[in-house]
Amino acid sequence: MTHDFDLLVIGAGSGGVRCARIAAGHGARVAVVESRHWGGTCVNLGCVPKKLMVQASEYGDMVDDSHAFGWSSTRGTHDWATLITAKDKEITRLNGIYVSMLEKAGITLLTGHARFVDAHTVRVEASPLAPDEAPRTVTAKHIVIATGSTPVRPDIPGAELAITSDDAFHLPARPQRVVLVGSGYIGLEFAGIFAGLGSQVDLVYRQDLPLRGFDEDMRAAMAEAITVRGITQHPHTSPKHITKEGKVYTVTLDNGQTLEADCVFFATGRKPKIEKLGLDQTSIAIGKHGQITVDAGSQTTEPGVYAIGDVTDRINLTPVAIAEGHNLADRLFGKEPPREWAFDTTPKAVFFSPPLASVGLSEEEAAQHGVVDIYFTRFTPMRHTLSGRKDRKTVMKLVVQQSSQKVVGAHILGDDAPEMLQGVAVAVTAGLTKQDFDRTIGLHPTSAEELVTLRTRTRETPAAS
Numbered sequence: 001m002t003h004d005f006d007l008l009v010i011g012a013g014s015g016g017v018r019c020a021r022i023a024a025g026h027g028a029r030v031a032v033v034e035s036r037h038w039g040g041t042c043v044n045l046g047c048v049p050k051k052l053m054v055q056a057s058e059y060g061d062m063v064d065d066s067h068a069f070g071w072s073s074t075r076g077t078h079d080w081a082t083l084i085t086a087k088d089k090e091i092t093r094l095n096g097i098y099v100s101m102l103e104k105a106g107i108t109l110l111t112g113h114a115r116f117v118d119a120h121t122v123r124v125e126a127s128p129l130a131p132d133e134a135p136r137t138v139t140a141k142h143i144v145i146a147t148g149s150t151p152v153r154p155d156i157p158g159a160e161l162a163i164t165s166d167d168a169f170h171l172p173a174r175p176q177r178v179v180l181v182g183s184g185y186i187g188l189e190f191a192g193i194f195a196g197l198g199s200q201v202d203l204v205y206r207q208d209l210p211l212r213g214f215d216e217d218m219r220a221a222m223a224e225a226i227t228v229r230g231i232t233q234h235p236h237t238s239p240k241h242i243t244k245e246g247k248v249y250t251v252t253l254d255n256g257q258t259l260e261a262d263c264v265f266f267a268t269g270r271k272p273k274i275e276k277l278g279l280d281q282t283s284i285a286i287g288k289h290g291q292i293t294v295d296a297g298s299q300t301t302e303p304g305v306y307a308i309g310d311v312t313d314r315i316n317l318t319p320v321a322i323a324e325g326h327n328l329a330d331r332l333f334g335k336e337p338p339r340e341w342a343f344d345t346t347p348k349a350v351f352f353s354p355p356l357a358s359v360g361l362s363e364e365e366a367a368q369h370g371v372v373d374i375y376f377t378r379f380t381p382m383r384h385t386l387s388g389r390k391d392r393k394t395v396m397k398l399v400v401q402q403s404s405q406k407v408v409g410a411h412i413l414g415d416d417a418p419e420m421l422q423g424v425a426v427a428v429t430a431g432l433t434k435q436d437f438d439r440t441i442g443l444h445p446t447s448a449e450e451l452v453t454l455r456t457r458t459r460e461t462p463a464a465s
């Protein structure tokens with residue numbers, strides 16, 4: 001049977017765009033369907049606008065800090081509308097780049113919502129991006145689902161009164177008091193943004209420390225940094241219900257405490273986006289978190305249909321979705337061996353101020369595999385010896401497997417941590433040892449040089465039984 005396309009990609013986000021472009025480069029006839037925004041979550045409601053807002057939130061402190069260096073400028077006030085307009089202009093520019101990049105690659109762009117009719121046929125219907133589009137049906141030999149994920153809300157009375165990250169990028173004004181629920185990536189990043197811009201922030205989370213799953217020392221260091229940033233933490237708590245009177249929201253916590261706010265923000269995780277996708281017309285299996293089940297090669301349980309990125313709920317980060325899309329396109333259409341990635345050492349960063357960046361294993365994970373040597377340091381970075389912000393510490397930790405002396409984990413909390421960590425991620429991916437770090441000459445004067453001058457072991461951690 002002949003199909004309209006060799007490859008149809010559903011979703012023009014991080015994973016879908018890369019998969020489509022690489023496939024087209026290999027000579028495949030490719031179409032991409034997008035229902036909402038070209039470039040997906042990362043470009044429109046994720047990494048890019050978030051990072052611009054984090055940067056916006058850091059200027060106030062920088063102005064204050066400059067006084068010790070001889071500057072006499074004053075902080076002034078922040079104009080939210082200017083930030084949102086500038087950010088939107090940049091996102092519109094990026095949307096245009098995505099469209100022209102896909103068109104230049106010879107890819108057919110279909111605007112609308114995609115729904116499976118059968119395993120090789122998709123109906124494209126009107127969607128927010130194309131409300132007047134007439135429905136059409138297309139067929140393809142291979143179909144890739146790259147539909148991403150969407151925020152979830154706790155099931156409590158008044159949940160609909162709260163916003164999620166999808167709304168936070170277009171608030172008409174900056175709320176003066178924000179209750180943020182959840183201490184994962186989004187909770188911490190937006191807590192930092194609002195606090196830096198001058199809002200009063202209450203951070204509500206269920207565990208004893210933020211960032212569940214990260215190294216315990218780094219979680220503790222982050223909890224300290226959150227306090228230093230002026231954010232009030234409410235650990236061991238969860239919201240029970242939310243009410244609104246006039247413009248004021250009241251969040252009642254499960255410990256009986258109430259918090260008043262101008263905005264309640266749920267940063268309580270995301271779920272794979274599979275609604276109205278017509279998966280029941282296929283034999284695609286769904287996992288218990290609603291994710292599309294795939295094998296290591298991104299193959300679903302339906303032959304000829306694949307899934308990549310957040311919809312598969314593996315590692316939900318943009319570079320991972322891109323790598324999955326690229327690898328799949330190489331395997332389906334490439335003539336050379338496919339490009340491969342080391343997903344085990346995917347670096348992660350939480351863009352708080354200061355940010356936290358991590359690669360490899362936490363101390364607790366490494367101890368599952370044997371005895372571990374820990375190298376730990378905590379210091380005031382040079383800038384803050386003068387700025388007077390002596391409580392703004394940098395924390396670094398190397399986790400070394402004792403038997404092989406390989407550095408299996410590196411964790412940094414501090415200014416520029418993500419910029420420092422990318423290079424360390426290469427070393428950890430390459431399996432370099434502590435001795436390789438030790439014989440590397442430092443780059444002076446930097447915070448990063450501490451990574452190669454950590455001579456004395458802080459402690460030995462026994463293997464977990």
Ligand SMILES: Cc1cc2nc3c(=O)[nH]c(=O)nc-3n(C[C@H](O)[C@H](O)[C@H](O)COP(=O)(O)OP(=O)(O)OC[C@H]3O[C@@H](n4cnc5c(N)ncnc54)[C@H](O)[C@@H]3O)c2cc1C
Pocket residue numbers: 010011012013014015016033034035036037038039040041042045046047048050112113114115146147148149165186273276277308309310311316317318319321
């Ligand atoms: C606030 C926030 C900040 C983030 N920050 C970072 C960060 O700093 N670094 C990082 O690495 N990751 C970050 N992420 C995660 C990152 O955005 C995602 O991991 C990444 O976008 C996943 O890519 P994807 O291709 O799977 O899906 P997406 O980028 O979400 O793309 C999916 C696309 O599919 C479209 N679509 C869905 N259903 C249909 C349909 N039926 N028909 C047609 N089109 C459809 C959607 O409109 C969307 O454009 C952040 C996420 C959020 C929410």
Ligand SMILES: NC(=O)c1ccc[n+]([C@@H]2O[C@H](COP(=O)([O-])OP(=O)(O)OC[C@H]3O[C@@H](n4cnc5c(N)ncnc54)[C@H](O)[C@@H]3O)[C@@H](O)[C@H]2O)c1
Pocket residue numbers: 154155181182183184185186187189204205206211212237238239267268269270315316317348349350351
């Ligand atoms: N810098 C980055 O790379 C970045 C930034 C943002 C998002 N992301 C990606 O997007 C994903 C989603 O981000 P996220 O922050 O929403 O999710 P997350 O999984 O990182 O954090 C969710 C938090 O909400 C808490 N929570 C869940 N239900 C709750 C409830 N009922 N009451 C109180 N707390 C509750 C969880 O315990 C957790 O702390 C991330 O896991 C990550 O993969 C990455």
